[in-house]
Amino acid sequence: MSAPLEILAVNFDFLSAWSFWIGVGILAGIYGIFTLGLQLNVGYTGILNFGQVGFMAIGAYSAVIMVVSVGLPFLLALPVSLLITLFFGLLVGLPTLRLRADYLSIATIAFAEVVRITAQNARGLTGGNQGTINLELEEGKFFSDPWLDASDWMTANIFDPIGLSGQDFLNLPLLTVIWLCLIVLAFGLSRLVRSPWGRVLRAIREDEDAARALGKNVFSYKLQSLTIAAGLGAVAGWFLVLQLQSVNQTAFEPIFTFFGYVILILGGLASFPGVLLGTVLLWIPLEGLRFLDLGLSGGQVAALRFILVGLILILLVAFRPQGALGKKEEMVLSD
Amino acid sequence: MTEATTTPTPSPAAGGGTGPMLEVEGIYKHFGGIHAVRGASFDVKRGSITALIGPNGAGKTTLFNIVTGFYSPDAGRIVLDGESIYGKRPYTIARRGMVRTFQITKALAAMPVIDNMMLAAADQPGEHLPKLLGRPLASRKREAEVRDEAMALLSTFSLDNKADDYAGTLSGGQRKLLELARALMPKPRMVLLDEPMAGINPTLGRRLLEHMEELRQNDGVTFLFVEHDMDVVMNHSDEVVVMGQGETILVGTPDEVRADQRVIDAYLGGGTGATEDEAEAHAALGLDAPPSKETPDAR
Numbered sequence: 001m002s003a004p005l006e007i008l009a010v011n012f013d014f015l016s017a018w019s020f021w022i023g024v025g026i027l028a029g030i031y032g033i034f035t036l037g038l039q040l041n042v043g044y045t046g047i048l049n050f051g052q053v054g055f056m057a058i059g060a061y062s063a064v065i066m067v068v069s070v071g072l073p074f075l076l077a078l079p080v081s082l083l084i085t086l087f088f089g090l091l092v093g094l095p096t097l098r099l100r101a102d103y104l105s106i107a108t109i110a111f112a113e114v115v116r117i118t119a120q121n122a123r124g125l126t127g128g129n130q131g132t133i134n135l136e137l138e139e140g141k142f143f144s145d146p147w148l149d150a151s152d153w154m155t156a157n158i159f160d161p162i163g164l165s166g167q168d169f170l171n172l173p174l175l176t177v178i179w180l181c182l183i184v185l186a187f188g189l190s191r192l193v194r195s196p197w198g199r200v201l202r203a204i205r206e207d208e209d210a211a212r213a214l215g216k217n218v219f220s221y222k223l224q225s226l227t228i229a230a231g232l233g234a235v236a237g238w239f240l241v242l243q244l245q246s247v248n249q250t251a252f253e254p255i256f257t258f259f260g261y262v263i264l265i266l267g268g269l270a271s272f273p274g275v276l277l278g279t280v281l282l283w284i285p286l287e288g289l290r291f292l293d294l295g296l297s298g299g300q301v302a303a304l305r306f307i308l309v310g311l312i313l314i315l316l317v318a319f320r321p322q323g324a325l326g327k328k329e330e331m332v333l334s335d
Numbered sequence: 336m337t338e339a340t341t342t343p344t345p346s347p348a349a350g351g352g353t354g355p356m357l358e359v360e361g362i363y364k365h366f367g368g369i370h371a372v373r374g375a376s377f378d379v380k381r382g383s384i385t386a387l388i389g390p391n392g393a394g395k396t397t398l399f400n401i402v403t404g405f406y407s408p409d410a411g412r413i414v415l416d417g418e419s420i421y422g423k424r425p426y427t428i429a430r431r432g433m434v435r436t437f438q439i440t441k442a443l444a445a446m447p448v449i450d451n452m453m454l455a456a457a458d459q460p461g462e463h464l465p466k467l468l469g470r471p472l473a474s475r476k477r478e479a480e481v482r483d484e485a486m487a488l489l490s491t492f493s494l495d496n497k498a499d500d501y502a503g504t505l506s507g508g509q510r511k512l513l514e515l516a517r518a519l520m521p522k523p524r525m526v527l528l529d530e531p532m533a534g535i536n537p538t539l540g541r542r543l544l545e546h547m548e549e550l551r552q553n554d555g556v557t558f559l560f561v562e563h564d565m566d567v568v569m570n571h572s573d574e575v576v577v578m579g580q581g582e583t584i585l586v587g588t589p590d591e592v593r594a595d596q597r598v599i600d601a602y603l604g605g606g607t608g609a610t611e612d613e614a615e616a617h618a619a620l621g622l623d624a625p626p627s628k629e630t631p632d633a634r
Contacts, residue, residue, distance in 0.1 A: 192467075195461050195467055195474070196453075196459045196461035196462045196467070196474060196478060197461060197462050197463070197464055197467050199446075199450055199453065199454050199462075200454065200462050202443075202445075202446055202450070203443050203446065203454050205445075206443035206444060206445055206446060207441045207443055209405065209425075209437070209441060210437070210441035210443060211454075212405070212424075212425040212426050212429070213403065213405075213425060213429055213434065213435050213436075213437070213441075213518075214429055214434065214454060214455045214517070214518075214520075214521065215426050215429035215430040215434075215455075215457065215521060216426055216454075216462075217424075217426045218426070224464060329445070329501050329503075330445040330501075331445075332503075333444040333445045333501050333502075333503030333504070
């Protein structure tokens with residue numbers, strides 16, 4: 001695989017580089033956590049949430065602002081950020097969840113854009129369009145110091161002894177924490193949707209009126225589903241900040257919510273393990289193409305990445321519409 | 336129809352009260368300029384099987400939706416077993432013991448039959464996140480009970496061998512049975528059925544009627560159903576409520592309804608009606624012969 005293909009002048013050497021796989025793994029993990037929330041909404045509750053990236057933005061910005069502007073310690077900033085994001089989940093859900101599915105989608109996408117554009121313009125709070133809020137608290141002291149300390153500790157005590165250290169493995173601790181988090185959350189959510197609570201969600205997905213007629217408070221369950229998704233978005237947002245070492249509104253454009261939907265379709269609806277598989281299936285080609293020297297300009301490569309993702313989606317919908325791990329019966333039988 | 340009210344040992348489902356199970360009074364509902372229901376009033380006696388009939392567009396389904404909270408009425412009074420349920424939300428009304436089915440069956444197709452049933456159970460603490468996470472054992476214990484209750488009901492309706500199949504794989508008639516069985520899971524005091532016989536074969540239809548009769552006898556469940564099949568209405572109901580153009584025209588026994596000129600007029604769309612039209616109306620109502628002209632007052 002590492003031999004250059006002379007004809008195409010394509011070099012696949014990157015596939016043998018640890019740093020490539022760690023980079024892909026981190027992105028896949030972050031957007032996996034992000035998509036767990038979407039799976040709960042779309043796959044299990046039937047809420048077409050198109051504003052997930054807005055919750056990710058609120059999580060990311062609020063965590064940073066709590067440390068940088070408010071001065072909370074890093075580990076306290078995270079729960080506060082989570083509460084703030086959950087609050088926004090309720091705030092968005094209360095007026096929109098009574099809307100019909102298509103109007104809900106429009107309302108949620110508008111919410112996410114409001115968040116992003118606010119972040120773009122509220123310079124004092126977010127650093128505005130320049131890109132990044134200044135993550136340096138004071139001379140030589142940074143937002144993510146506690147994380148970097150933990151990361152160093154993990155490298156020294158876990159990865160160094162097994163020979164996985166050095167420049168290539170700099171992000172191995174982050175990868176580990178993200179995927180541990182993703183797996184634990186996916187496992188927990190899988191249990192949750194198989195509970196009586198999850199059964200009510202699935203009933204709402206099938207037919208809201210039937211659930212109402214059986215004494216279920218549909219609105220409350222939808223609100224819970226959306227709020228939990230918001231919380232998962234916040235967790236993904238924190239990891240994004242740790243990975244980028246900055247926070248910039250361009251990371252919260254609507255396209256990232258659609259990446260989440262691509263992951264859902266790839267992995268299959270109503271399956272949390274499907275999210276884990278789908279996110280890996282999306283990010284390997286998406287990142288891999290960056291490293292292929294096809295004699296194209298940067299812009300062309302960027303476009304090609306999306307063409308490839310589109311192609312994968314078309315093939316998937318044609319040959320395996322239920323996704324990798326989705327249940328075909330549930331798809332065919334839903335009206 | 337009076338047996339249930341005079342039964343010496345009323346079952347728990349019959350409730351504690353002695354008045355009518357459902358009182359509907361002066362209900363109005365308009366959609367824009369269309370007055371779908373204008374002044375519907377009737378009582379449903381405790382432990383009775385009451386039919387709601389009327390020509391298409393008479394407002395039967397709208398009234399059903401109002402009584403069960405799916406539409407909010409403009410005016411009126413709705414009392415279930417002594418408690419007002421006027422303007423309450425559907426889930427609240429369902430929790431108070433009045434469960435409905437739908438004209439177009441709402442089996443939850445992509446869920447197994449057993450999940451359809453277990454979903455409907457009342458008092459499952461596991462349906463609430465704090466209780467589910469805080470007291471997982473209580474949830475699991477209740478889940479086992481609910482599963483047993485569900486399987487028992489399914490076997491009554493001969494659906495037990497379908498328990499693990501997706502509800503979407505059932506036939507139309509089986510879905511109707513499932514919907515009725517599911518409506519019984521929360522142990523309702525009253526069940527509202529919207530056209531239970533529509534689109535199912537006569538054998539399954541008979542089974543459904545037998546089940547209704549049994550439930551009324553054994554558990555004191557009160558039934559109100561919308562139906563177009565006049566044989567079913569006339570032979571299986573204790574009382575009939577007739578609606579026409581958004582109003583309740585008449586409440587009476589099947590015999591009284593059969594003999595009432597106003598009912599025939601309603602089906603003909605008003606007017607006095609010539610003899611020929613009358614004969615047609617009688618055919619439509621599934622009646623044997625034109626009745627006498629006397630119009631007994633039902634109320």
